[in-house]
Amino acid sequence: MNKNHQQIKIELIKASETWSLRHQVMWPGRSIDYVKLPQDDQGIHYGLFVSGGLISVISLFITQEEAQFRKFATLSSAQGKGYGGQLLSHLIKQARHKGIKRLWCNARIDKTTYYERFGMTPTQATFSKGGIDYMVMELYF
Numbered sequence: 001m002n003k004n005h006q007q008i009k010i011e012l013i014k015a016s017e018t019w020s021l022r023h024q025v026m027w028p029g030r031s032i033d034y035v036k037l038p039q040d041d042q043g044i045h046y047g048l049f050v051s052g053g054l055i056s057v058i059s060l061f062i063t064q065e066e067a068q069f070r071k072f073a074t075l076s077s078a079q080g081k082g083y084g085g086q087l088l089s090h091l092i093k094q095a096r097h098k099g100i101k102r103l104w105c106n107a108r109i110d111k112t113t114y115y116e117r118f119g120m121t122p123t124q125a126t127f128s129k130g131g132i133d134y135m136v137m138e139l140y141f
Contacts, residue, residue, distance in 0.1 A: 006051045008083070010090045013047040015040035018057040018071060025073035027130070035071065043070075044094075048087040050078070056087045060094070065101040072105070088118055096141050104138040112137060 015036075022035035037043070039061060048056040056074040060067055069091055074084040095103045107115050112122055115137045125136035 007049075008086065009049045010087060011047055011049065013045050013054075013057070015043060015045050015059070017047060017054070018045050018059060018073075021054060021057050021075065022071050022073050025076060026071065030130075037070065046087060046091060046094075048074075048083050048090075050083065056083050058087055058091050060091055062098065062100065065099065067095050067098075067100045067103050069095075069103065069105050085118075092118060092139065100141060102138055102140050104136060106134045107137045109133040109135055 018040075019032055019035055023030075023032045027034050037059070040059070043059040043061045045057065045059045047054050055078045056072075058072040059070050061070060069088075072084065072088065074087075092103065103120075105115065105120070106127075107120075107122075109126070109132075112135055116122075118139070120137040120139045123136045123138060127134050
């Protein structure tokens with residue numbers, strides 16, 4: 001419970017449950033298929049719910065002792081309220097618990113300071129996709 005008495009729960013969800021929120025937040029001008037990943041069926045998907053409504057999603061893809069999180073999205077109306085941070089903190093704890101040695105993501109350049117607050121560090125790897133610039137960020141355990 002937070003100070004507004006809203007019940008916050010983080011749960012495992014199906015990949016298909018992430019698609020609508022991913023689409024709405026990340027790429028609303030594209031087809032919903034644009035936010036579906038070929039490897040979604042191999043990922044671990046987390047959803048943060050506030051009073052039963054899905055507010056934020058993130059997906060974790062593990063390869064041996066490394067993991068990448070992708071498609072981290074929070075409803076625009078819920079951004080800046082700490083929900084995404086709670087979900088990312090949960091994912092980091094889960095990755096550590098699963099024995100992951102390196103957690104990484106492709107961060108939008110304008111969001112790198114956000115990820116730094118969670119202990120992630122920027123790398124030299126950058127690229128552009130869909131007109132957006134990204135930087136690989138990582139966290140070692």
